[in-house]
Amino acid sequence: MKHIKTLSGNSLNKDLKKVGCGECQTSCQSACKTSCTVANQKCERE
């Protein structure tokens, strides 16, 4: 494309059957104790 560069495509809506295993870290157990940031957590399956 001439006017647009795509940095990332469809990252959220991948395979919805493979989500929600719950094995990942809770967000407050990292550096965040007073505000909530979740998108920087890792997926345990990757």
Add this chain to the structure above:
Amino acid sequence: MIHQFRVHNTNIVLDVNSGAVHILDDIASEVLSCFDENGRPIEKELGIIRQKYGEVPVTEALSELETLKSEGLLFSSDPFEDIFSAETTPAVVKALCLHMAHDCNLRCKYCFAGEGNYHSEKSKMPFEVAKKAIDFVIESSGNRRNIEIDFFGGEPLLNLKVIKDTVLYAREKEKSHNKRFRFTITTNGLLLDDETMEYINNTMDNIVLSLDGRREINDAMRIRRDGSGCYEAIVPKFQKMVSIRKDKDYYIRGTFTGNNLDFSEDVLHMAELGFEQLSIEPVVLPDGSGIEIKREHLEIICSEYEKLALKLLKLRKQGKRVNFFHFMLDLEGGPCVAKRLRGCGSGTEYLAVTPQGDLYPCHQFAGIEEFKLGNVFTGIDKQDVVESFRGLNVYTKKSCRDCWAKFYCSGGCAANAWHFQKDLSGNYEIGCELEKKRVECALWLKAQELLG
């Protein structure tokens, strides 16, 4: 839904429901501004852009935007609400924040826990309570294998012997119950000595070391009982701790207040001290505290986040490995959508345990009677409160539903919502605005890295 924004002259658009991110030149950006919320171009507005740029480039940009739409990468619909908005999975508890000491050797002026004692009698968690907490989480975690234990306070190192005994006990139980415990500690560092550092390094999966940045900033807030600052004592200890840590996880974590809105200087100072994994968060205090973040600070803080992003990019270009926790984003991976719409899990899969064994939805609710969910010896007795937390997600929270940042902050902090609006499904508006700016800066940084 899309979110179109500009940071440091870069036009970026996020397609909220797919997570797709695009960089637009000025023509495409202006053409996109002519689309209505349903993704239809408004011909009258396009006419003005055509006059400005000419027919050909506008038609090209329009065609490219229509292609992205047809590929589900722009104005995509939300496929998640029907699948995930109701919590149907069995309730499990998989993470505990153990308050090893309701006591502290510092008197930080902004501490939400009073002077570390959570506005009650000073106390330390006895081993019997910690042991029972481990039993409780093993019993309550169902099929979940990974369990997290955060040793927290007050200052947890005031109760190091019990921490060591608790770790040994949990390790003993791991195999027979098919669990894996991961330990974290959050410390102010004053009690770190060589032996303790070695123990922490060997035992903890992550360590959070508290420092606010520049000496004068840190020492104005993080003070001992006699009023003296702790910078001089803790920085060499943290440097040593981090040097033996090597590639294991750690964070230097600070708080900024209304007194240091130029907090990017504090992050840079941390980097100058040799630290690489950095976090600094806005203080959360009610109006009238004197050092709280006020609505009128928002513009300057947002601009400071943009400055910080630029400074971090410069450092990285110089080859320095500096990572800012709140600008971390994995555009291709990261947490799944089920995690993104529920957030931290407080009150459901994550609970705090006081030295007496009382259970609360998280450390920030500790001591508030209506949120005392039960006790590790007797279990949960306020199931209705747990259910109210289970019902929270970005679709049930009024102000999140139509927010473009909902899959990045995941509904924000329930404790902040309750403290500011007395409503778990409410929001802390200042926190929301700052989170949105952090996500924009994180996306901008990603764009710079990927585009080179």
